[in-house]
Amino acid sequence: MFVKKISELFHHKAYGIALILGVLLVSCKTPKLSEANRRFEIGEYYEAAQMYRKIYNKTPSKKRELRAELSFKTGECNRFINNTGKALSGYRNAIRYNYPDSILYLYSGMMFLKDGKYGEAAKQFDIYLQHNPKSRLAHEGKKSAELAPQWKKTPTLYEVKRMEKFNSRRSDFAPMFAGKELDAIYLTSSRETSKGETKSGITGLKFNDIYVAKQDEKGEWQLPESVEGNVNSEYDEGVCTFTGDGATMYFTRCNVDAESSHAASIYVATRSGAQWSEPSELKIFRDSTWSVAHPSVSADGAFLYFCSDIPNGYGGKDIWRAYLSEGKVVAVENLGLDINTAGDEMFPYIRENGELYFSSNGHAGMGGLDIFKATEMQDGKWSVENMRSPINSNSDDFGITFAGDRESGFFTSNRNDARGYDHIYSFMRPSLTIEVEGWVVDKTDEIVPDAIIRAVGDNGSIYKTIARKDGHYTILIERGTDYVMMAAAPGYINSSQRISTSGEEKSHSYPVDFVLPSITKPVLIDNIFYDYDKATLRPESKTALDELIDLLNRNPHITIELASHTDMRGSDEYNISLSQRRAKSVVDYLIKGGIDPDRLTPKGYGESVPKIVDKKLAEKHNFLKENEILTEEFILALTPEQQEIADQINRRTEFSVLKTTYKMF
Numbered sequence: 320m321f322v323k324k325i326s327e328l329f330h331h332k333a334y335g336i337a338l339i340l341g342v343l344l345v346s347c348k349t350p351k352l353s354e355a356n357r358r359f360e361i362g363e364y365y366e367a368a369q370m371y372r373k374i375y376n377k378t379p380s381k382k383r384e385l386r387a388e389l390s391f392k393t394g395e396c397n398r399f400i401n402n403t404g405k406a407l408s409g410y411r412n413a414i415r416y417n418y419p420d421s422i423l424y425l426y427s428g429m430m431f432l433k434d435g436k437y438g439e440a441a442k443q444f445d446i447y448l449q450h451n452p453k454s455r456l457a458h459e460g461k462k463s464a465e466l467a468p469q470w471k472k473t474p475t476l477y478e479v480k481r482m483e484k485f486n487s488r489r490s491d492f493a494p495m496f497a498g499k500e501l502d503a504i505y506l507t508s509s510r511e512t513s514k515g516e517t518k519s520g521i522t523g524l525k526f527n528d529i530y531v532a533k534q535d536e537k538g539e540w541q542l543p544e545s546v547e548g549n550v551n552s553e554y555d556e557g558v559c560t561f562t563g564d565g566a567t568m569y570f571t572r573c574n575v576d577a578e579s580s581h582a583a584s585i586y587v588a589t590r591s592g593a594q595w596s597e598p599s600e601l602k603i604f605r606d607s608t609w610s611v612a613h614p615s616v617s618a619d620g621a622f623l624y625f626c627s628d629i630p631n632g633y634g635g636k637d638i639w640r641a642y643l644s645e646g647k648v649v650a651v652e653n654l655g656l657d658i659n660t661a662g663d664e665m666f667p668y669i670r671e672n673g674e675l676y677f678s679s680n681g682h683a684g685m686g687g688l689d690i691f692k693a694t695e696m697q698d699g700k701w702s703v704e705n706m707r708s709p710i711n712s713n714s715d716d717f718g719i720t721f722a723g724d725r726e727s728g729f730f731t732s733n734r735n736d737a738r739g740y741d742h743i744y745s746f747m748r749p750s751l752t753i754e755v756e757g758w759v760v761d762k763t764d765e766i767v768p769d770a771i772i773r774a775v776g777d778n779g780s781i782y783k784t785i786a787r788k789d790g791h792y793t794i795l796i797e798r799g800t801d802y803v804m805m806a807a808a809p810g811y812i813n814s815s816q817r818i819s820t821s822g823e824e825k826s827h828s829y830p831v832d833f834v835l836p837s838i839t840k841p842v843l844i845d846n847i848f849y850d851y852d853k854a855t856l857r858p859e860s861k862t863a864l865d866e867l868i869d870l871l872n873r874n875p876h877i878t879i880e881l882a883s884h885t886d887m888r889g890s891d892e893y894n895i896s897l898s899q900r901r902a903k904s905v906v907d908y909l910i911k912g913g914i915d916p917d918r919l920t921p922k923g924y925g926e927s928v929p930k931i932v933d934k935k936l937a938e939k940h941n942f943l944k945e946n947e948i949l950t951e952e953f954i955l956a957l958t959p960e961q962q963e964i965a966d967q968i969n970r971r972t973e974f975s976v977l978k979t980t981y982k983m984f
Contacts, residue, residue: 350374359392368396368405387416391423398426401715401739406430421450428460433686435713437464455681456661462683466705467713470685474708476824477748482729484540485532485743487511489525491543492741493558493613493666493718494729498565501722502534504729505568506543506743507557514551526555529570548595550588558666558718563618566590567646569601571612583610585625587646603641603648604629615667616643623648624667624675634661638677657701658693666717672724675701678717686713690730710746719746753820756793757832759786759806762842763933766790767835770808776800798822804831811835812874812976836870841882841973847905854900856908864905867974868912876981878918879974881905886966887926887951899923905972918981926951930968940964 355370375389394409410427428443441464444457451457485491487510494506506529513528528551530543545551550570559570566589573583584607586598601623603611609629616623623641637659642650658664662681665688669675673695678688682703689711693701710716710730718731727747733739759770770786774796786792786806796802799822805815814833821827836842844867848857856864871877883902885894902921910916929949930936937945942961947953954965 355392359396362399364396364399368393368400371396383416387413387418390416391418391420394423394426394430398430401733403430403433407434421447424450425454425457425460428457428464429680432460432463432467432684433713435686437468440464454661459660459662459681459683463685466683467685470705470707470711475706475710475748476751477706477710477726477746479709479744479746482540482743482745485543485729490741491743492731494731494743495559495561495720496722496728497531497561497568499563499723500565503565504532504540504543504720505546505559505561506530506532507559508543512545514545514553517553526553527557529556529559546595547593548588549597550595555583558613560615560668562616562620563671567616567620568595569614569616569623570598571614572598573610582608583612585611585614585623601646601648603627603651611639613666615669617669618671620646622669624669626665626667633659635663635681636665638664638667654701657703663688666719668719668721670721676706676719678715685711687715687733688717690716690719715741749826751798751824752795752826753798753829754793754795754827755802755804755818755829755831756791757830759790759792759808759833759835761811761835761837762935764935764938765933767808767811767833770806770811770833770835772833773805773807774802775805776802796820798824798827804833806833806835808835810838812838812870812877814870815873836974836976838877838976838979841975844905844972844974847972849901849904852897854897854904856904860908864908865912868909868914871909871914871918876979876983877976878920878978878981880920880922880977881909882922882924882928882973882975884924884928884930884969884971884973885926886969887954888966891925891927894925895923895927897923898925901972920977926969929953930971936968 350370350373352374355367355374358367358370371389371393375386375393378385378389380386390409390412394406394413397406397409407427407430410423410430413423424443424447428440428447431440431443441461444461444464447457448454485494485504485506487508489509489511491506491508491510494504497503497505507527508530509525509527511525513525517526529546531546532543533541535541550556550568552572555573557571559568561568568588570586571583572586585601585603587601588595588598603625609627611625611627613626614623621643623643624638625641626636626638628636632653633656638654640652640654641648653659658677660679660681662679664677664679664681666678667675668677675693675695676690677693678690680688682689682691682705684705685708690706691703692706693703695701705711712732712734714732714734716730716732719728721728729743729745731741732744733741736742755774759767761767767790768786768788770792772784772786772792772794774782774794776797778797778800780797780800782794782796784792784794798820801817801819803815803817805813807813812835814835816831818829818831820829844863846863847860849855850857881902883898885898899921900923902923906919906921909919932943932945932947932949934945937943942957949965949969954962957965
């Protein structure tokens with residue numbers, strides 16, 4: 320673990336390692352408060368916590384002010400070493416003894432978030448906001464208490480698994496791909512094989528080293544091994560990053576011993592064969608007493624992202640960007656308020672596509688550190704979004720790396736570890752498939768093969784496919800988009816429908832069937848009704864006729880004949896006259912609906928053109944067979960009930976396409 324500068328110590332998570340309960344140098348005497356405070360100031364939180372507890376137990380209850388201070392500092396120590404339960408216990412006692420600083424409620428709310436007790440967290444933030452109504456941290460914390468339960472109930476599609484092959488019995492964190500082959504993962508670990516025998520006075524663990532795990536010929540990950548060369552030392556090494564060619568490594572080093580502290584710095588090493596060269600320090604700020612850590616270099620080597628506690632930031636640790644030229648820093652900028660908060664922003668990671676990922680406890684999240692995705696806009700501002708569950712949890716989640724342009728890779732979390740140790744997890748988002756599928760048939764349910772299906776989205780996307788010989792089609796489209804779906808085939812009138820796809824992160828199939836009217840044979844207009852023995856259209860005919868108006872508007876170059884047919888009852892002359900008047904009623908409705916009269920021809924056929932049974936009718940009525948003609952002779956041979964059905968079938972309104980080139984020339 321990297322030891323921080325005494326005045327502004329990077330607590331353990333700033334370097335991605337959870338503190339453990341090390342061996343305390345116990346004295347039979349009650350520790351002095353001054354010694355406990357000294358331990359606290361240099362970041363030896365575990366040992367300080369034990370001392371504060373011993374002093375608290377020896378302090379009379381009437382000394383409420385001292386007990387309040389000891390309780391608060393005990394809570395602080397345990398907050399830093401990730402012992403959430405003991406931190407909350409300390410804060411409760413501090414509240415009971417009226418600790419005077421309202422910051423107590425802010426930290427208490429943060430610990431309730433990490434404990435997953437969101438209702439209690441909201442109460443603590445409300446109390447703090449009474450004292451500090453403008454606190455961004457408290458407002459974001461309260462927002463976290465509202466959003467986190469929702470995010471748990473509606474997780475994203477990412478699948479997360481603990482990566483046992485990379486993990487040891489100690490802390491392992493900050494995985495990073497190196498090179499375009501994606502067959503090597505570098506990570507930081509405090510495992511027992513790390514160099515040096517000195518153990519940290521803060522954690523009781525060995526100092527971190529950088530390790531590398533490689534894939535074998537079968538693509539199986541092997542156990543991590545210490546990197547070759549002189550990158551690792553007797554001190555702390557951590558979070559590393561690589562240029563796109565994998566030949567240059569930037570990493571964090573903190574030159575410390577067990578009893579002193581020094582700011583973290585970024586070092587550079589280059590590869591020579593399988594070995595890494597002797598690293599050299601990269602000078603970023605003139606004042607080297609301030610820590611710079613967690614480097615992430617762009618693939619082209621032009622930008623280096625990092626975090627620092629240097630003053631004049633926005634509070635806590637901020638993320639910065641350095642401009643590099645020939646390996647030297649020529650300019651540095653803070654990424655601003657869109658990224659940085661009064662909390663800690665750490666572990667930046669820049670993808671090849673320009674997306675920036677980082678961890679923060681200052682933006683609304685799920686508990687401890689959460690991983691965020693940020694996109695830089697054209698105006699220089701950043702759009703920031705929480706990665707949500709299951710990437711994030713109510714514990715600390717940080718140090719993410721992606722396998723190139725794939726939505727998979729590795730990250731770090733201390734979830735489900737009572738000791739607060741960090742472990743490496745894999746993540747992968749299954750491919751989303753948003754498709755439209757269905758059948759293309761004509762009005763008689765006959766298959767329309769080889770139809771061309773197009774999907775035109777309101778975002779400018781256009782997709783195309785061809786239906787199979789059996790009339791079935793599938794077409795992949797995008798989520799969260801409105802589409803006009805269109806189907807066309809030779810010999811048929813085009814048809815279209817509208818659909819809106821959901822913005823949810825899940826695969827979905829939308830069923831859309833197309834019915835294409837034929838150009839070469841009459842098309843039945845369903846649900847056209849007249850008053851008995853009259854030509855007056857009944858109101859329930861409106862829906863079918865409005866659909867016909869829409870069809871004609873979408874196909875402006877066709878002209879049609881509107882044909883009306885009667886059954887065999889009545890004289891031929893009467894039926895011709897009635898059917899002509901009925902056809903004219905349909906034409907009048909269409910003209911009133913805006914259709915050019917030149918495109919419409921009414922024709923009454925009376926009973927002279929009996930219906931030919933199609934596939935659809937044959938399937939519906941078992942006494943009819945496909946291609947039978949419903950003549951008077953045929954109908955009279957049926958039962959009375961069947962005769963009524965056949966007469967009803969003959970009483971119909973159809974349209975036939977006359978021309979397909981109206982006003983085209």
